[in-house]
Amino acid sequence: MSNQDFAILVGIARYKDNNTYADLNGPPNDVKRIEHWLQDVNGGNVPSANICRLLTPPVLMRPPLGGAPGNGKPWIPNRERFTAAFNQIALDPTTGQYKRHDGRLYLYFSGHGFSQSVDMTARAALFAADAFGISRPNIPGTVYAEAAKRVALFREIILIMDCCRDVQRNSHYGAYELDQTESTLSEKVRLFAIYASAKSGKAQEREFPSENGNVFGLLTHALVRSLDEAPTDVAGRVSGTALNNYMKVHWPDWYPVGMSPPPPRTIYSDAGEVFFNSRKALKKQKFTFTTPVPAPIQVRLQSDVLDATGSLADDEVIWRGPNDAWTVVIPFDPDAPPGRKSFTLKLPAITHTLKVLSPLEVVRDFTAGEANAVEL
Amino acid sequence: MPSNFDQPEDDNRIPSVISSEDGASELYLIDRSYNEIARGVGELHLDLTPGPYKVRQRIGDTEQITSFTVDEGSDNCRVEMTRLDYASPVPVKGTNTYQDLWSIETAVPFSKKPGLRIVIRDPDGTVTADEKAFEHLRYEVGRLRIETLPGKTVLKLAETQRLDTNKLLFFADIDLEPGYYVLVQEAAEDQQLCLPLFVHKDWWPEIFMLSLRDKDAENAPLGIQLDNASITFRHAGAQQPADDIARGRLEAARKALGRGRTISGWSTLNDPVQKTAEPQNPMLALIDAHLLVVKSTPENIATITTLIQSTTAALGPELFPDVLALQIALYYAAAKCERKAKRNADGSTKESKTVLKDPPLPPDLAHAKLSGPPLLHRSWHYLLRGYRSTKTLSDAMPFQFTAEPTSGWFIWSEQVGSRNETCWNVSNKQGVPASPVRSQMVEAAKQVLQTLASSEEAHTWLTKLQKAIAENSTNSNALSDPLVQKLATSLGMLADPVLRKIMNSDELVKNVLHSQGLTDERLESTLQKFVKALDENKLLTGLVVVGVSSLAIKLIKLFMSSSDDKRET
Numbered sequence: 022m023s024n025q026d027f028a029i030l031v032g033i034a035r036y037k038d039n040n041t042y043a044d045l046n047g048p049p050n051d052v053k054r055i056e057h058w059l060q061d062v063n064g065g066n067v068p069s070a071n072i073c074r075l076l077t078p079p080v081l082m083r084p085p086l087g088g089a090p091g092n093g094k095p096w097i098p099n100r101e102r103f104t105a106a107f108n109q110i111a112l113d114p115t116t117g118q119y120k121r122h123d124g125r126l127y128l129y130f131s132g133h134g135f136s137q138s139v140d141m142t143a144r145a146a147l148f149a150a151d152a153f154g155i156s157r158p159n160i161p162g163t164v165y166a167e168a169a170k171r172v173a174l175f176r177e178i179i180l181i182m183d184c185c186r187d188v189q190r191n192s193h194y195g196a197y198e199l200d201q202t203e204s205t206l207s208e209k210v211r212l213f214a215i216y217a218s219a220k221s222g223k224a225q226e227r228e229f230p231s232e233n234g235n236v237f238g239l240l241t242h243a244l245v246r247s248l249d250e251a252p253t254d255v256a257g258r259v260s261g262t263a264l265n266n267y268m269k270v271h272w273p274d275w276y277p278v279g280m281s282p283p284p285p286r287t288i289y290s291d292a293g294e295v296f297f298n299s300r301k302a303l304k305k306q307k308f309t310f311t312t313p314v315p316a317p318i319q320v321r322l323q324s325d326v327l328d329a330t331g332s333l334a335d336d337e338v339i340w341r342g343p344n345d346a347w348t349v350v351i352p353f354d355p356d357a358p359p360g361r362k363s364f365t366l367k368l369p370a371i372t373h374t375l376k377v378l379s380p381l382e383v384v385r386d387f388t389a390g391e392a393n394a395v396e397l
Numbered sequence: 398m399p400s401n402f403d404q405p406e407d408d409n410r411i412p413s414v415i416s417s418e419d420g421a422s423e424l425y426l427i428d429r430s431y432n433e434i435a436r437g438v439g440e441l442h443l444d445l446t447p448g449p450y451k452v453r454q455r456i457g458d459t460e461q462i463t464s465f466t467v468d469e470g471s472d473n474c475r476v477e478m479t480r481l482d483y484a485s486p487v488p489v490k491g492t493n494t495y496q497d498l499w500s501i502e503t504a505v506p507f508s509k510k511p512g513l514r515i516v517i518r519d520p521d522g523t524v525t526a527d528e529k530a531f532e533h534l535r536y537e538v539g540r541l542r543i544e545t546l547p548g549k550t551v552l553k554l555a556e557t558q559r560l561d562t563n564k565l566l567f568f569a570d571i572d573l574e575p576g577y578y579v580l581v582q583e584a585a586e587d588q589q590l591c592l593p594l595f596v597h598k599d600w601w602p603e604i605f606m607l608s609l610r611d612k613d614a615e616n617a618p619l620g621i622q623l624d625n626a627s628i629t630f631r632h633a634g635a636q637q638p639a640d641d642i643a644r645g646r647l648e649a650a651r652k653a654l655g656r657g658r659t660i661s662g663w664s665t666l667n668d669p670v671q672k673t674a675e676p677q678n679p680m681l682a683l684i685d686a687h688l689l690v691v692k693s694t695p696e697n698i699a700t701i702t703t704l705i706q707s708t709t710a711a712l713g714p715e716l717f718p719d720v721l722a723l724q725i726a727l728y729y730a731a732a733k734c735e736r737k738a739k740r741n742a743d744g745s746t747k748e749s750k751t752v753l754k755d756p757p758l759p760p761d762l763a764h765a766k767l768s769g770p771p772l773l774h775r776s777w778h779y780l781l782r783g784y785r786s787t788k789t790l791s792d793a794m795p796f797q798f799t800a801e802p803t804s805g806w807f808i809w810s811e812q813v814g815s816r817n818e819t820c821w822n823v824s825n826k827q828g829v830p831a832s833p834v835r836s837q838m839v840e841a842a843k844q845v846l847q848t849l850a851s852s853e854e855a856h857t858w859l860t861k862l863q864k865a866i867a868e869n870s871t872n873s874n875a876l877s878d879p880l881v882q883k884l885a886t887s888l889g890m891l892a893d894p895v896l897r898k899i900m901n902s903d904e905l906v907k908n909v910l911h912s913q914g915l916t917d918e919r920l921e922s923t924l925q926k927f928v929k930a931l932d933e934n935k936l937l938t939g940l941v942v943v944g945v946s947s948l949a950i951k952l953i954k955l956f957m958s959s960s961d962d963k964r965e966t
Contacts, residue, residue: 138802197908346432
């Protein structure tokens with residue numbers, strides 16, 4: 022668990038202007054589902070104290086028709102609440118300067134949203150709960166994520182916007198206060214974003230009979246399912262690319278009732294791949310070379326869900342996917358007895374084939390986890 | 398994807414070709430781990446290790462997934478995917494809106510003179526030609542006319558009598574002198590939508606549009622959306638219409654551009670089907686270049702430059718607006734790459750910060766003269782970025798208009814009659830000095846906004862303004878202007894408690910004004926109209942209460958009563 026990881030989860034189910042913004046049932050369940058994944062040690066593994074939830078409070082879930090609630094409470098979550106939550110993470114309380122974290126920031130939004138007509142790249146904002154008539158305050162998730170990258174607040178930023186992206190000509194992203202300078206460190210910050218729809222597209226929420234009739238946004242539902250099901254690499258991680266492709270490939274099958282909306286829109290980081298933990302039942306599998314390993318040597322690991330080639334170096338094994346689609350470095354175990362080299366992978370409990378290529382020419386079939394180690 | 402890794406010894410890779418029958422689909426190859434191995438357009442050539450794979454094939458929002466296996470020991474692997482069933486205004490075989498118009502298109506020989514071809518069709522026309530469908534098509538054709546850029550009507554489409562009752566098809570070749578034209582569509586409430594067209598001496602536009610009905614709503618008629626049109630350039634020497642593959646590629650590229658995709662490569666495909674030695678379609682090159690420039694890298698800058706050069710070669714030495722826009726985009730992208738390379742070469746680990754600001758354009762771009770409006774919306778975005786503070790855009794388009802939030806073509810809306818020769822006559826007057834009274838009025842308006850941004854009572858006044866807009870937009874001329882409405886709506890930010898805490902009033906006002914997306918000149922004229930709207934709705938006097946200086950109010954009223962400046966900008 023890294024205390025440098027943070028998350029802000031925004032779920033808006035009720036709006037002051039319920040003529041323009043229909044009541045939603047998905048956001049409370051969506052936030053709960055994402056939060057559950059974030060708190061799981063095999064999921065996001067984010068400390069609970071570092072997760073900020075901005076949800077429509079129970080008192081607003083059945084408000085009087087239109088107008089403010091009778092008890093005078095404000096319509097929340099609103100911009101002020103979000104900005105306060107963001108600044109609590111982003112700013113040093115004594116100096117007011119940005120404070121950096123060597124971890125990951127999750128920004129999650131579920132509710133009614135829009136994109137500006139002038140956007141040339143994928144961007145979106147959530148209407149704040151107090152949007153009313155032609156007053157349209159909003160929480161522009163993308164703008165905050167871009168600002169966090171621009172000043173290198175975190176090492177990685179994951180932005181998830183489960184909302185529509187209707188094009189708005191007269192609404193502007195309300196975040197002028199964010200710093201407009203760019204740090205040289207921002208080039209290394211990885212910003213990975215998923216939007217429920219393309220620009221001008223609609224997000225959907227649906228009732229799932231298989232889940233006690235609960236309503237979920239389709240993006241959130243598909244995302245968590247993909248995180249749980251997508252194949253992992255040799256380190257037991259799901260890459261952002263694999264996550265996106267898994268979701269897209271299975272989308273039409275998962276949501277076939279009526280007209281399935283187009284799948285979500287994913288924007289990959291230009292600073293490198295991001296990886297997610299998997300909640301699959303993976304097994305730690307040790308591999309040991311019992312005799313000195315002549316360098317250079319290659320190994321090939323294949324199964325129904327994996328095809329990887331490893332190149333053994335002095336202290337590590339560099340694993341690569343087909344056509345160099347991915348690279349993972351697995352160090353040799355430092356505690357191995359002299360004359361032996363071993364490394365450990367996290368693999369699904371299915372049959373794999375390991376080939377050690379020339380000069381050793383060894384082939385082993387094994388089921389991950391069934392033996393203490395595969396000895397070569 | 399180049400490999401910097403020695404291939405494993407047992408890596409018996411099999412030469413593989415994955416292609417789509419339409420030659421135009423976006424292709425994404427995925428391995429068993431759902432990692433992307435390769436992506437491209439139309440065809441992928443690569444060596445694959447034996448095993449299972451999937452291909453995502455996509456055009457627009459239509460997608461299908463094909464699974465295949467590369468067999469161990471095989472000599473090669475070839476996978477061809479069937480055509481995607483998508484909607485296309487230009488008739489392409491295999492699309493769900495296909496009609497065989499080949500005989501019609503070839504029966505009407507291409508004119509030897511420059512001009513344009515317009516085809517509007519109901520895709521069900523050859524199947525069920527019913528009265529309602531015909532009435533709908535006739536109504537839609539009746540809304541359209543061709544004008545010159547200065548607003549002179551060239552012809553109304555309905556008067557060409559080229560509407561075929563039986564086939565539910567409007568098909569017309571219109572001879573036009575080379576130059577800029579506008580396809581105008583009547584809209585509601587004295588407004589019209591305008592799609593710019595360019596007739597080059599060697600490249601003549603063809604426009605295809607669909608007249609549709611909503612099958613899920615009892616065939617209710619759907620108005621033609623200009624942004625959904627398919628527009629291509631036909632070469633003057635073309636003997637016959639472009640084939641399916643060429644048309645399909647253009648349509649796929651247009652859809653990708655409209656959806657903000659970053660995949661490209663339609664114009665660089667070798668087409669074995671192409672039977673003639675016609676030059677590359679410049680429209681395809683423009684779209685491809687725009688797709689590339691969004692994610693430009695040092696590696697693809699050379700490709701973008703080649704595409705721009707080929708389009709310049711096709712359309713002539715005078716800078717075409719979309720070419721100019723791409724050159725600006727390329728300049729900004731190259732500057733960014735250069736900054737990054739300098740930082741990396743420096744090797745310094747010390748952090749530095751840069752204010753995000755576009756570098757000034759080099760002289761050849763800064764002083765370029767725009768010959769007319771661009772064709773693509775993305776081009777408009779770059780032109781605005783480069784020339785916001787200059788008169789370049791207003792010299793080319795010296796009339797009141799509002800850029801529409803389209804995804805593909807550059808389309809604007811305007812009030813009927815607002816674009817006319819007078820606009821150009823006024824614009825052509827060299828050295829007309831800005832009226833000092835007008836400048837003072839603009840400064841006074843900005844002072845008003847800054848005071849509002851710092852005033853506690855501003856919220857009340859702004860609420861009154863929003864109410865005035867909601868109630869009076871149809872009564873007040875000034876308030877009915879979409880740009881004035883947009884400005885007035887965005888002024889709500891001045892009362893935002895978060896922004897008021899963090900920003901000073903000057904910065905806040907600057908951000909609000911900048912977010913209008915207008916040139917400085919248009920912004921000034923919008924402020925002028927805004928002030929007029931305040932007066933019409935008796936909101937000017939209320940400003941004194943919220944702390945706006947009475948001097949500022951006096952300056953504004955002086956301008957309102959002044960007869961010195963009658964110039965409509």
